[in-house]
Amino acid sequence: MAALRKSPETEADGGSTTLGEEARVIDLASSSVRELNAELHSPTARRYRVLSPRGTHAVAVGIDDDLDVHVEGDVGYYCGGMNQRGRIVVDGMAGPGLGENMMSGSIRVRGDASQSAGATARGGLLVVEGKTSMRCGISMKGVDIVVGGDVGPMSAFMAQAGRLVVCGDAADGLGDSIYEARIYVRGKVGELGADCIEKELRDEHRAELVELLTAAGMTDVAEDAGALGEFRRYGSARTLYHFTSEHAGSY
Amino acid sequence: MTSPAERGLRESATFDRATIAGIQHAAEHGVYDIRGWGAKRAVPHFDDLLFLGASMSRYPLEGYRERCDTDVVLGDRHAQQPLHLATPVTIAGMSFGALSAQAKESLGRGASEVGTSTTTGDGGMTEEERGHSKTLVYQILPSRYGMNPDHLRAADAIEVVLGQGAKPGGGGMLLGQKISERVAEMRTLPAGIDQRSACRHPDWTGPDDLAIKILELREITDWQKPIYVKVGATRTYYDVKLAVAVGADVIVVDGMQGGTAATQEVFIENVGIPTLAAIPQAVQALSELGMHRKVQLIVSGGVRTGADVAKAMALGADAVAIGTGALVALGDNHPRYAAEYEKIGSAAGFYDDFQDGRDPAGITTQDPELAARLDPVEGGRRIANYLRVLTLEAQTIARACGKAHLQHLEPEDLVALTIEASAMARVPLAGTDWIPGRSGF
Ligand SMILES: Cc1cc2nc3c(=O)[nH]c(=O)nc-3n(C[C@H](O)[C@H](O)[C@H](O)COP(=O)(O)O)c2cc1C
Secondary structure, three states: OOOOEEEOHHHHOOOOOOOOOOEEEEEOOOOOHHHHHHHHHOOOOOEEEEEOOOOOOOOOOOOEOOOEEEEEOOEOOOOOOOOEOOEEEEOOOEOOOOOOOOOOOEEEEOOOEOOOOOOOOOOOEEEEOOOEOOOOOOOOEEEEEEEOOOEOOOOOOOOOEEEEEEOOOEOOOEOOOOOOOEEEEOOOEOOEOOOEEEEOOOHHHHHHHHHHHHHOOOHHHHOOHHHHHOOEEEEEOOOOOOOOHHHHHHO | OOOOOOOOOOOOOOOOHHHHHHHHHHHHHOOOOEEEEOOOOOOOOHHHEEEOOOOOOOOOOOOOOOOOEOOEEEOOOOOOOOEEEOOOEEEOEOOEOOEOHHHHHHHHHHHHHHOOEEEOOOOOOOHHHHHHOOEEEEEEOOOOOOOOHHHHHHOOEEEEEOOOOOOOOOOEEEOHHHOOHHHHHHHOOOOOOOEEEOOOOOOOOOHHHHHHHHHHHHHHOOOOOOEEEEEEOOOHHHHHHHHHHOOOOEEEEEOOOOOEEEEEHHHHHHOOOOHHHHHHHHHHHHHHOOOEOOEEEEEEOOOOOHHHHHHHHHOOOOEEEEOHHHHHHHOOOOHHHHHHHHHOOOOOOOOOOHHHOOOOOOOOOOOHHHHOOOOHHHHHHHHHHHHHHHHHHHHHHHHHOOOOEHHHOOHHHEEEOOHHHHHHHOOOEOOOOOOOOOOOO
């Protein structure tokens, strides 16, 4: 792996992340994504910097280790897919399927994310500091997702479990056919999806919201009572849990 | 008492008794019928084909003496660890949830005994299943229930499911009766609810996306495992071409007769094309791309006997998969449960309510008492027996056609009994050299 090299600490940190000494550098201008993922699956370091991703697909997928991976640039589809325990930061934009089926660990994208961010993810924390396109949190199964900006249409479609926090607006179809996931939105919400309703936001929910925002590093919002007061909670009316023809229009 | 027919009464072909019952059911309940099994209507099938055994112009092989090999390698296009199965008859994907844990274990035991693979289903991988299946194919379905990278890595191959023959274009459904605590937990859903699963994958849409999805799966599993793509038979020629283009190692084509655990009757009977019509389309697509036998073709949907296995392979399949036949081998629809089938409004030989969880044979149920009726060791023995018989039957036919390997069977060994079968299977009508649509009119 010719392009693997050690990087001194001074070079390591693209901003506020915690990359320490001995971050290994993998430059995708000269290494393949295969070499990158092979290294991450049998790691010889704890910290990695990934340079020049230039929209490459499947960056840092299938991590099953306690690793810090700092990607310096935009990534294509499925970055961080099925992540377990890894802590991935993308200093750029992310394509579709960001963190799909993540199990644990964390993924943070400093820019925007495309469609299906956090699709079917079962655990861990996914933070998108910018906005996401449609179907954010589709079929989510336990992950926590915090989005700094807006989410596109049909977000949290068939969301089964976990929590989605949207600091901006949510487009039409939010929570369509939702099961037991909980959604918090600060901004405007378009037409709600089938079986999704607004629910009372009680103290325990406010506490949960503060916890999620804090975990996501959005302390300015978490500590601002006024901002917190603007959030509303959405979840399942549970009217589609049993199949009847009276609901034919909703299926 | 004399039968209605003997009394000169005439039943309508258009409004036959099943149709009348269907209308009355709809009027009564306001819901469509959901059931298991596969299409029950008659469609052109393997029964409409016959083999031309060897005689003067061809040389047969000595039965029981001369070798007729049956092994098959699946997935050597890109995967570093392709599967090498002893028989081309594999067990199709059927979910834990649809099937009891005992049934899944039986399938694993039987398949492992004869050296073939089993497949998970919509609901994830259970430990019993992994433990008892020497070779296990892990399905990735739109619902992604129980999807887990550890299971992906523990699997021997990965099957991306786009559709099933029983319901191409349809999602899944598991009714509340079958959502036990364990099933619910595996799927991250509340117990007892009617669970719907999506018909489209959550993180990709067209073939361009799927190519990237497959790349991701290969990256996650370090390019070790074969990746299958399963489609329900519809526009098979184009689907197979696209499946090759997206990078599949193996393509599974499931015809409209293929079984299901729970699908709307209207869907089962009216969507998709027969297995017989799908195989030549798939083979044509592969051949045109120079990929026949390089990307392997697994065919399913109505495979019951070794003759069916041999016919599918003669038409160009590399292997077959069985669902319903395996359940029948386990005791589904067995006459010994006749009285119990009657009690739940069905009859031995007609039972198809796989969705409602009251299966007297303990196969399509999550009821612990019913499931306990199926002993996985005995079940495994029955599956192994059935798989061996299928293989032996196929070998018998192949030897008669002079073939030292099942894969040497070819379309030239076949003729069709009907014009429809001849047109679909693209083999001549028996006793003629005529293939409708191919050789003149
Ligand atoms: C009880 C049952 C459950 C099934 N579950 C699945 C499934 O989870 N995923 C899938 O791709 N196909 C599923 N199938 C379809 C089979 O994989 C296979 O395509 C079909 O059964 C083959 O046709 P046959 O039943 O005529 O052999 C199921 C079939 C049955 C009978």
